[in-house]
Amino acid sequence: MTCSMNINAIRYAKPHARVRAMISELVTPGQKRGLVVSPGLEDALRQLYSTTYGTELAGVPTDGIRLLPVEKAFERNLVNAYDRVIRSLDGPPRVLVVEMLRRCEVDNLKAILGGVVTGVGAEEVGPNLLPLGRLSRLRLDDLLAARSVTDVIDSLGNLHYARVLRGALDRYEHEQSLFPLEVALDLYYYRHLWSVVEALPSSDRAIATRMMGMRYDVINVDWMLRYKAIYHLSAEEIFNYTLPYGYKIDDEVIHRAGSAPDLSSLIAELPDPYRQLLQPLTKESGNIWQLEVGLNRYLWHGAKATLAGYPFQIGVILAFLFLKEAEIHDLKAILEGKRYGRSPDEIVAFLWGEL
Numbered sequence: 001m002t003c004s005m006n007i008n009a010i011r012y013a014k015p016h017a018r019v020r021a022m023i024s025e026l027v028t029p030g031q032k033r034g035l036v037v038s039p040g041l042e043d044a045l046r047q048l049y050s051t052t053y054g055t056e057l058a059g060v061p062t063d064g065i066r067l068l069p070v071e072k073a074f075e076r077n078l079v080n081a082y083d084r085v086i087r088s089l090d091g092p093p094r095v096l097v098v099e100m101l102r103r104c105e106v107d108n109l110k111a112i113l114g115g116v117v118t119g120v121g122a123e124e125v126g127p128n129l130l131p132l133g134r135l136s137r138l139r140l141d142d143l144l145a146a147r148s149v150t151d152v153i154d155s156l157g158n159l160h161y162a163r164v165l166r167g168a169l170d171r172y173e174h175e176q177s178l179f180p181l182e183v184a185l186d187l188y189y190y191r192h193l194w195s196v197v198e199a200l201p202s203s204d205r206a207i208a209t210r211m212m213g214m215r216y217d218v219i220n221v222d223w224m225l226r227y228k229a230i231y232h233l234s235a236e237e238i239f240n241y242t243l244p245y246g247y248k249i250d251d252e253v254i255h256r257a258g259s260a261p262d263l264s265s266l267i268a269e270l271p272d273p274y275r276q277l278l279q280p281l282t283k284e285s286g287n288i289w290q291l292e293v294g295l296n297r298y299l300w301h302g303a304k305a306t307l308a309g310y311p312f313q314i315g316v317i318l319a320f321l322f323l324k325e326a327e328i329h330d331l332k333a334i335l336e337g338k339r340y341g342r343s344p345d346e347i348v349a350f351l352w353g354e355l
Contacts, residue, residue: 008203012312018088019320022081023307025052027327033355035331036347041338045070048331053077067335068127074328075130079104081324083133085317092200093314096208099196100321104130105138106189109152109161110182112143116152117178149181164188179231183241190219194245200314207306207315213247214302215322218295220249221274224257225288228266235259248274273298289350296352300326326352 027035031051038044049057056073082101086094108129115125122144129140142155149165149172156162168184194216197208220242227233227241238258244251248271260266267278274295281294303319303326330351337347348355 009312012314012316015085015088015093015317016311018084019317020311022084023320023323026323027051027331029355032330032334032351032353035334036337036344036355038338041335044335044338053331056080067332067339070335071332072127072130074331075104078324078328079130079132082321083135085321086135089317092196093204093317096193096196096200096314097317097321098135099193101132101135103189104132105136106161106185108138108140109143109156110178110185112146113149113152113181114178115144116146116149160188160192161185187241187243190216190243190245194243204314207313208318210247211302211306211315211318213245214299216243216246217249217274218299219243220246220254221270221278221295222292224254224266225263225291227258228260229263229288293350293352296326296329297354300353323353 031047034047035044038047045057048054053074056077057070060069060073079101082097086097086101089097111125111128115121126140126144131140137159139155139157143152146152146155149169153162153165153169156165164184165181168180171180172178194212197212198205200208223242224238227238233241235255235258239251239254242254242258253269253271257266257269260269264279264282267275267282269275270278277294277298278291281290299322303322306315306319307323309315330353333350334347337350
């Protein structure tokens, strides 16, 4: 065992014990199969009370009409999982996990901006937000009281989000669309997060760069597919609205893929494993959601493989957090499928993780 491995074994002893315990709390394949084949929504919800989500679900209305309170209970469980991991860490790894959680902060801000632009009141926007407790920096009450995008920016005070949104304000006012504001927030967030990855000690940086790079690859591919199929952006716009970081997706790939005339051609310009993964799905239907499922299944398998490797390293933490996020995505997909009467096979088509 090398010296760096010895140091990591000491540094990650407590986080490893914490994460391993939390891995044991994940929904088992058998439990997930039971949810998929359950006779209806109410039965599926009853089954979830015996899982780690039971505490958050207690007292939540489960009348089979509105799934939002149940989904927010899942998300509170996710924030709690992040917080438990954060409390076991210190130094740069702790900073990284905190910044990963701040994705929820960006989502909150985008929801508030959406409410302001569309005229939806605070009483409707508020329940869609996910407070981060002790880690929250947004003054949600002030933001919910905002009546304009400028009010939102002013309520952000000295947070970097204010500067980012001011930079996109002219384009928003010209287009009268949320798109420039949302893209500006996303690009800022992921660029900042990558700087935190690069600030990790060398013993952590290699594995974190690979694992986060794979996630950035998937984000870039997902964005390119959407920009091409839904927003019909030019090659230059696609390049400007993607991330200059990743594992196998770099600027050259984005230039080539962004210049492709259609989805099939775009996918043909991607490196493997993404081209090999997506080409069969494109031939089957070409639905964006199916391509997104395929990409996230790839990340799910990568996370599972990481858990089977050397235990005392940041990769195990990153793998667990992705598996937790994937689990919550799958639970939402299962309950939505039950609500709309989808068959088990139809539900499984939406899942990121295997049964």
